[in-house]
Amino acid sequence: xxxxxxxxxxxxxxxxxxxxxxxxxxxxxxxxxxxxxxxxxxxxxxxxxxxxxxxxxxxxxxxxxxxxxxxxxxxxxxxxxxxxxxxxxxxxxxxxxxxxxxxxxxxxxxxxxxxxxxxxxxxxxxxxxxxxxxxx
Amino acid sequence: xxxxxxxxxxxxxxxxxxxxxxxxxxxxxxxxxxxxxxxxxxxxxxxxxxxxxxxxxxxxxxxxxxxxxxxxxxxxxxxxxxxxxxxxxxxxxxxxxxxxxxxxxxxxxxxxxxxxxxxxxxxxxxxxxxxxxxxx
Numbered sequence: 535x536x537x538x539x540x541x542x543x544x545x546x547x548x549x550x551x552x553x554x555x556x557x558x559x560x561x562x563x564x565x566x567x568x569x570x571x572x573x574x575x576x577x578x579x580x581x582x583x584x585x586x587x588x589x590x591x592x593x594x595x596x597x598x599x600x601x602x603x604x605x606x607x608x609x610x611x612x613x614x615x616x617x618x619x620x621x622x623x624x625x626x627x628x629x630x631x632x633x634x635x636x637x638x639x640x641x642x643x644x645x646x647x648x649x650x651x652x653x654x655x656x657x658x659x660x661x662x663x664x665x666x667x668x669x670x
Numbered sequence: 671x672x673x674x675x676x677x678x679x680x681x682x683x684x685x686x687x688x689x690x691x692x693x694x695x696x697x698x699x700x701x702x703x704x705x706x707x708x709x710x711x712x713x714x715x716x717x718x719x720x721x722x723x724x725x726x727x728x729x730x731x732x733x734x735x736x737x738x739x740x741x742x743x744x745x746x747x748x749x750x751x752x753x754x755x756x757x758x759x760x761x762x763x764x765x766x767x768x769x770x771x772x773x774x775x776x777x778x779x780x781x782x783x784x785x786x787x788x789x790x791x792x793x794x795x796x797x798x799x800x801x802x803x804x805x806x
Binding site: 537538539540541542543559575577578579580581582586588589591593602603614615616617618619620621625626627629631656658659660661662664 | 673674675676677678679695711713714715716717718722724725727729738739750751752753754755756757761762763765767792794795796797798800
């Protein structure tokens with residue numbers, strides 16, 4: 535199967551710079567961060583408002599794509615497990631999935647809570663958290 | 671920002687072949703489907719078991735990547751909305767996100783419920799649904 539090309543639509547600005555000390559999940563102590571979008575995607579940002587729950591898809595550019603099995607959460611007492619059963623950043627296509635809440639909107643910059651991605655991480659996509667079926 | 675290369679790890683086998691008639695979300699009537707993985711990713715599949723809740727990331731290869739705004743759910747009475755506030759397949763990086771449940775595991779083939787992706791759709795990644803914090 536041939537490769538597909540994804541184009542980053544923006545980047546993360548965050549005080550987190552070191553994978554070893556960043557929280558493993560956004561609700562485990564991540565600081566507020568900014569999503570900074572390229573100007574050509576401005577129209578795609580319309581209707582984003584503070585309080586919205588979003589899913590951010592990123593490209594975990596410091597991951598090892600050759601890894602197929604890991605010990606979950608780096609715990610040496612846990613068995614080697616296929617990465618498709620874990621949230622390891624190391625995986626064939628290191629696409630990060632992050633549940634965040636919008637804190638502020640300032641043009642092409644969106645401030646969010648609970649994002650554990652490192653500073654400079656490319657952003658691939660933004661999706662709303664799905665509402666209950668009757669409200670879609 | 672320069673393009674990134676993603677490599678499909680498998681493909682969807684589904685009776686769904688037509689975007690116009692497929693359900694818009696997996697819990698809106700999608701039939702069972704198979705995820706069929708390339709052999710080199712076999713180790714990444716270990717520990718996947720029936721009953722597991724998974725998030726499947728796909729490449730929506732029939733999407734229009736030039737679209738930045740849509741009317742949600744194709745409803746002409748709703749305002750044009752930035753695609754980052756919708757689940758439209760048409761978006762700059764058409765990565766599909768699907769919440770499914772494993773029905774059966776047969777080597778490189780995983781049968782799942784509630785997948786609305788079309789037959790032949792490339793699979794990019796598989797992640798477990800996150801458990802409550804104490805069970806990670």
